Amino acid sequence: MSMNFDPIYQEVILDHYKNPRNCKEIEGLSEKGHNASCGDKVEVITKIEDGKIEDLSVCTKGCAICTASGSIMSEKVKGMDIEETMKFVEKVKKYFKGELPEEEFDSIFELKALSGVRKFPVRIKCALLPWITLENTLKKEE
Amino acid sequence: MLDLKKDFPVFKNNPGLCFLDSGASAQKPSHVIDFVSNFYKTTYANIHRGIYNLSWRTTELYDATREKVAQFLGVSNPECVIFTKNTTEAVNLIAYTYGETLNEGDEIIVSIMEHHANFVPWQMLSKRKGINLKIAYIDRETLELPLKNITSLITEKTKLIALSMCSNVLGTISPFKEVLKIARDKGIKVLLDGAQYMPHHKINFGKEGLEPDFVVFSPHKMCAFDGLGVLYGQREVLEKIPPFLTGGDMIESVSIENTTFAPLPNKLEAGTPPIGAVISLLKAIEYLESIGMKNIEEHETKLAKEAIKRLKEIDGVHVFAPEKISNGIVSFTIDGIHPHDIATILAEDNVCIRAGMHCAEPLITFLEQDSFARATFYLYNDLEDVEKLITSVKRCREVFKL
Numbered sequence: 001m002s003m004n005f006d007p008i009y010q011e012v013i014l015d016h017y018k019n020p021r022n023c024k025e026i027e028g029l030s031e032k033g034h035n036a037s038c039g040d041k042v043e044v045i046t047k048i049e050d051g052k053i054e055d056l057s058v059c060t061k062g063c064a065i066c067t068a069s070g071s072i073m074s075e076k077v078k079g080m081d082i083e084e085t086m087k088f089v090e091k092v093k094k095y096f097k098g099e100l101p102e103e104e105f106d107s108i109f110e111l112k113a114l115s116g117v118r119k120f121p122v123r124i125k126c127a128l129l130p131w132i133t134l135e136n137t138l139k140k141e142e
Numbered sequence: 143m144l145d146l147k148k149d150f151p152v153f154k155n156n157p158g159l160c161f162l163d164s165g166a167s168a169q170k171p172s173h174v175i176d177f178v179s180n181f182y183k184t185t186y187a188n189i190h191r192g193i194y195n196l197s198w199r200t201t202e203l204y205d206a207t208r209e210k211v212a213q214f215l216g217v218s219n220p221e222c223v224i225f226t227k228n229t230t231e232a233v234n235l236i237a238y239t240y241g242e243t244l245n246e247g248d249e250i251i252v253s254i255m256e257h258h259a260n261f262v263p264w265q266m267l268s269k270r271k272g273i274n275l276k277i278a279y280i281d282r283e284t285l286e287l288p289l290k291n292i293t294s295l296i297t298e299k300t301k302l303i304a305l306s307m308c309s310n311v312l313g314t315i316s317p318f319k320e321v322l323k324i325a326r327d328k329g330i331k332v333l334l335d336g337a338q339y340m341p342h343h344k345i346n347f348g349k350e351g352l353e354p355d356f357v358v359f360s361p362h363k364m365c366a367f368d369g370l371g372v373l374y375g376q377r378e379v380l381e382k383i384p385p386f387l388t389g390g391d392m393i394e395s396v397s398i399e400n401t402t403f404a405p406l407p408n409k410l411e412a413g414t415p416p417i418g419a420v421i422s423l424l425k426a427i428e429y430l431e432s433i434g435m436k437n438i439e440e441h442e443t444k445l446a447k448e449a450i451k452r453l454k455e456i457d458g459v460h461v462f463a464p465e466k467i468s469n470g471i472v473s474f475t476i477d478g479i480h481p482h483d484i485a486t487i488l489a490e491d492n493v494c495i496r497a498g499m500h501c502a503e504p505l506i507t508f509l510e511q512d513s514f515a516r517a518t519f520y521l522y523n524d525l526e527d528v529e530k531l532i533t534s535v536k537r538c539r540e541v542f543k544l
Binding site (some may be wrong): 038040064126 | 480481482483487489498512513541542543
């Protein structure tokens with residue numbers, strides 16, 4: 001059991017922050033996101049084949065929440081088809097905003113670990129940034 | 143050391159509150175809150191036109207504030223003190239009136255450490271009019287703004303120097319007094335952004351023989367209410383410029399074809415002003431003067447120096463402040479932790495700081511940083527607040543397992 005009881009910066013979040021997954025060079029649709037107030041920046045590159053997310057790269061420059069959120073997203077949506085991804089992104093957005101119960105992601109512990117942002121309204125946008133950026137890509141694709 | 147938390151009800155209502163964000167906006171003392179509250183209960187009416195007693199008494203308080211501000215600045219003409227919505231609007235007022243009289247090829251000098259409020263309006267004006275905007279850089283090592291970095295930019299085409307008196311990020315005091323003297327000799331106008339200077343220092347322009355063309359500042363950063371900015375300007379310029387906003391309260395006479403404008407200050411104060419906020423400034427200046435501006439400066443400087451010393455002792459912490467500081471601004475970073483994460487962990491401990499670009503993106507970029515954590519000390523802070531800051535910063539490193 002970790003000695004770290006911080007409600008936001010749990011082990012899994014720090015792990016994804018310190019070792020973000022899937023920031024790599026791939027061919028695909030590039031979309032950039034930016035939080036003007038805090039300076040968080042993200043680039044999501046999505047490679048879509050046969051209506052599916054074949055591969056994606058998420059590179060973040062910003063806080064732990066934004067970086068971890070992007071890294072977790074990159075692992076979760078790979079292999080999903082576009083419609084499935086859109087629904088999933090919608091659900092995650094609602095979850096971060098506190099519009100779904102905290103238990104909603106009991107089965108996806110990484111997302112549950114991000115639920116701490118629900119108590120810090122200003123930080124919700126950090127967690128949302130990669131997801132909104134991916135959503136923008138998919139909207140264009142549609 | 144000052145011991146003033148008792149004067150500020152917010153601390154009684156939020157036990158354990160460690161408020162280190164006065165650089166963004168200061169808390170309000172009972173002396174101000176109670177007076178304005180009572181004013182609304184007993185006296186309030188719109189200013190000017192009212193013939194009746196309440197309106198007169200409100201107008202008297204409103205005008206008394208103008209006189210108080212003039213006295214606070216050490217200037218002799220209260221009608222040249224203009225109340226605006228905020229410092230940003232005060233700068234825009236000048237950019238959209240005086241600024242429009244400048245011509246293509248003219249030059250404006252600003253420093254790299256300007257708040258966006260004293261940067262973007264000049265950048266926009268430059269684009270509108272084909273004016274050359276020149277940047278005076280600070281020294282990256284000392285974080286000071288050497289006078290020569292400003293004066294070396296002056297040419298025969300220089301019309302305006304718009305300069306922050308104190309950086310809201312670094313606490314660096316600009317050589318504004320020297321700039322005023324040099325600019326005066328050369329017929330260059332100077333606008334001083336005093337948003338971070340006025341709440342913390344005593345400056346009597348008249349006594350020091352200084353004649354800034356424009357001074358702007360933010361009463362809400364000095365214990366008055368929000369919704370109010372102050373512009374002071376030299377009479378000849380303010381009389382010459384056209385009104386910024388037109389409509390109610392700023393006219394002399396209106397016909398279907400034409401309008402003539404009221405004399406100063408009304409010409410530049412269109413519409414009903416934030417009356418309560420203006421009156422709060424009268425009481426806020428009274429309060430600050432009762433403590434003594436010199437005492438306030440010394441107090442917050444002591445706290446900031448202690449914080450800087452203690453922060454520097456922590457591994458991975460970098461402080462961005464000039465060697466010689468004279469106010470309560472302390473910006474810092476921690477290796478491996480983004481400032482927004484620092485501010486979040488501090489917030490869990492009830493320590494309120496600000497993180498980000500602090501509306502000074504050109505400066506942050508120049509310093510090759512993404513963002514800063516900033517603690518600002520003011521008259522009500524104490525050594526216990528420094529202690530809380532340090533404990534919480536240490537905890538950041540524990541949470542991030544550094």
